[in-house]
Amino acid sequence: MTAGGxxxxxxxxxxxxxxxxxxxxxxxxxxxxxxxxxxxxxxxxDVGAGPTNxxxxxxxxxxxTTVEIVERLARLDGHEEFIxxxxxxxxxxxxxxxxxxxxxxxxxxxxxxxVRDAPPLSLAFLLDAGRYANFGxxxxxxFADHMxxxxxxxxxxxxxxxxxxxxxxxxxxxxxxxxTPSGDDFIVGMLLSLQLHGRLFKVLNGELVQEVCRxxxxxxxxxxxxxxxxxxxxxxxxxxxxxxxxxxxxxxxIRAAADALFLVGSTSGADMLTGFVLTxxxxxxxxxxxxxxxx
Numbered sequence: 001m002t003a004g005g006x007x008x009x010x011x012x013x014x015x016x017x018x019x020x021x022x023x024x025x026x027x028x029x030x031x032x033x034x035x036x037x038x039x040x041x042x043x044x045x046d047v048g049a050g051p052t053n054x055x056x057x058x059x060x061x062x063x064x065t066t067v068e069i070v071e072r073l074a075r076l077d078g079h080e081e082f083i084x085x086x087x088x089x090x091x092x093x094x095x096x097x098x099x100x101x102x103x104x105x106x107x108x109x110x111x112x113x114x115v116r117d118a119p120p121l122s123l124a125f126l127l128d129a130g131r132y133a134n135f136g137x138x139x140x141x142x143f144a145d146h147m148x149x150x151x152x153x154x155x156x157x158x159x160x161x162x163x164x165x166x167x168x169x170x171x172x173x174x175x176x177x178x179x180t181p182s183g184d185d186f187i188v189g190m191l192l193s194l195q196l197h198g199r200l201f202k203v204l205n206g207e208l209v210q211e212v213c214r215x216x217x218x219x220x221x222x223x224x225x226x227x228x229x230x231x232x233x234x235x236x237x238x239x240x241x242x243x244x245x246x247x248x249x250x251x252x253x254i255r256a257a258a259d260a261l262f263l264v265g266s267t268s269g270a271d272m273l274t275g276f277v278l279t280x281x282x283x284x285x286x287x288x289x290x291x292x293x294x295x
């Protein structure tokens with residue numbers, strides 16, 4: 001067993017927990033590992049930091065089969081790496097005060113980017129009905145109709161904790177294509193929107209977030225992990241870059257960050273963005289009388 005100090009570990013997420021993890025699924029730039037119901041991911045630098053990510057070299061992503069986290073050590077197939085404090089990635093949501101009108105304007109700009117550049121079979125058709133034509137007859141069209149039905153229930157409920165809201169989440173969860181279904185990715189975006197909106201405009205929506213997160217849980221350990229993190233207001237580096245660009249008003253930064261998210265999965269990044277944008281824009285239209293605010 002070799003000692004650490006070789007610099008193989010470049011970043012460790014702040015939600016990586018002590019445990020022994022074995023391979024769940026492996027891809028060119030990501031290997032997902034599980035310990036019971038918990039998930040961590042070994043990822044390459046271009047994938048980036050995240051709350052449960054360990055950023056390592058591409059060689060390690062290809063060959064590591066077990067990861068053990070023990071206090072301040074990460075054992076990668078027995079090779080020990082120290083988890084120094086400066087390696088910890090802060091996955092908390094960025095937030096500061098911003099005028100509602102300004103926030104709406106920046107979200108509208110992001111909506112335009114998603115509508116124009118998202119993959120054809122992503123959920124961006126929920127932001128622009130013209131994209132519905134991308135879905136062919138049969139399963140694709142049935143999937144799109146099912147998603148529209150679920151989202152309409154959520155919107156009709158006004159993002160309040162009531163039966164129609166929960167019914168909408170139940171309709172959406174697990175729906176669609178991909179390693180993490182499109183519906184689950186959409187709900188991740190919805191949860192992040194609820195969390196960020198609450199912080200920006202001092203809205204108490206913790207009970208709603210918890211119930212949406214609980215309702216969205218399914219049989220996929222990957223989806224469940226991402227939903228849990230979103231419910232806690234935890235984001236990966238690419239999503240955080242987008243939110244920081246939105247809050248700072250950096251147009252080039254918004255576009256670059258959105259483009260990076262479009263490359264996540266087949267449509268996962270775009271589906272999450274759709275959920276985030278759609279929810280955020282509607283939350284801004286709710287009247288103050290419907291919102292419980294901090295004193």
